[in-house]
Amino acid sequence: MPDATNTDVGVVELVDRMLAGAIARRASDVHFEPEDTIMRVRYRLDGLLHDVDVLPGTLSQGVIARLKVLAGLLTYRPDIPQEGSFTMNGRASVEGPPIDVRVATFPTVRGERAVLRLLYGAGPVSGLDALGLRPEMVASLRQAAEQPAGLILVTGPAGSGKSTTLYALARHIMTATPGRSVVSLEDPVEQRINGMAQIQVTPHGELNYPRAMRSLLRQDVQVLLVGEIRDAETAHIVVEAALTGHLIMSTLHSGDPAEALVRLLEMGIAPYQVVGAVSVVSSQRLLRTVCPACHNDRRDVDHGQMAPPARAVACETCAGTGYQGRTACGQIAVVDERLRQAVLRQAPAGELRRLIAGAGPDLIADARRVLAEEHTTREELLRVVGSVD
Ligand SMILES: [Zn+2]
Incomplete structure (x- = not known):
């Protein structure tokens, strides 16, 4: 022993x-x-x-x-x-x-x-401009955040930076339109933000999202950050709140903006409520950015091509992974008249997708922007958005 x-x-x-x-x-x-x-x-x-x-x-x-x-x-x-x-x-x-x-x-x-x-609770909250999203997308988010009411939805898989975007939106709201009462419901509270009352919800306990939301709406709250819409009950309360003069920001686990709109309908929200409540739906992914310290070494080895991180290059900055930090790319759907009409007649996801793509770059196109700026690699695009072309 x-x-x-x-x-x-x-x-x-x-x-x-x-x-x-x-x-x-x-x-x-x-x-x-x-x-x-x-x-x-x-x-x-x-x-x-x-x-x-x-x-x-x-x-x-x-x-x-x-x-x-x-x-x-x-x-x-x-x-x-x-x-x-x-x-x-x-x-x-x-x-x-x-x-x-x-x-x-x-x-x-x-x-x-x-x-x-x-x-890492006390770190600085990124501004909307620092997320890596293209300027037109940031402008649409900012515009929606400055409205007195509506629903801003940020979608994407787990680990796609949705909460960081919500925090950046909350920060923008508090600086651009001060004097509004801003409250968040989160699980977990990832970062502490001054000026926002943050509440830890327990999805399987007493204070779950629906219960916390119902109580909060009686507390003179104007802006509400809801960590995640996980079920139909939460979706209904969120939409109701947006329709009754509250500004709500939340996330939904879904692929792209078209899928998110269809999911709301599938959760039993009436089409007229969806178009009445939702102002924008953005969808995002995070791409790892090339390590600035060994980026050029890798290029040299590979004759000008960006090398995959599998190549062993001794680098202290990125511990040999070839990447350091991440940047966001995404797609946004602003609920305009054409999209409104399509949702009202419950058009299939494919049709919504074509309409949204007609108004701006889709996820893959926007990921290519990051590649063109040489901030990431082809391998990373394949891993995250599944395509380079
Ligand atoms: Zn490195």
């Missing part, structure tokens, strides 16, 4: 080191995944998982137990999924503002796995 005290100290330091490493590289998530004889540690960097370490399997239990203690979870229940959180307050020699860490554990046949989500 190894000395228990020493092992505990070792595990505490090990976990601290893993967390400090993740934070230093601005990882959004850390995975601790048990395998037969090892535990794999992976960081999510700019949206993609990267293996960073392999721990001996003998440490697995200790590492998970330490994470559970930090997050206030039951160490003696390895058989059920658990969720908790803790704050990195000067832990692991991390400097700067506190970072919220959400921990979710799950039993697998090889032992418990843990996934940590790191919320």
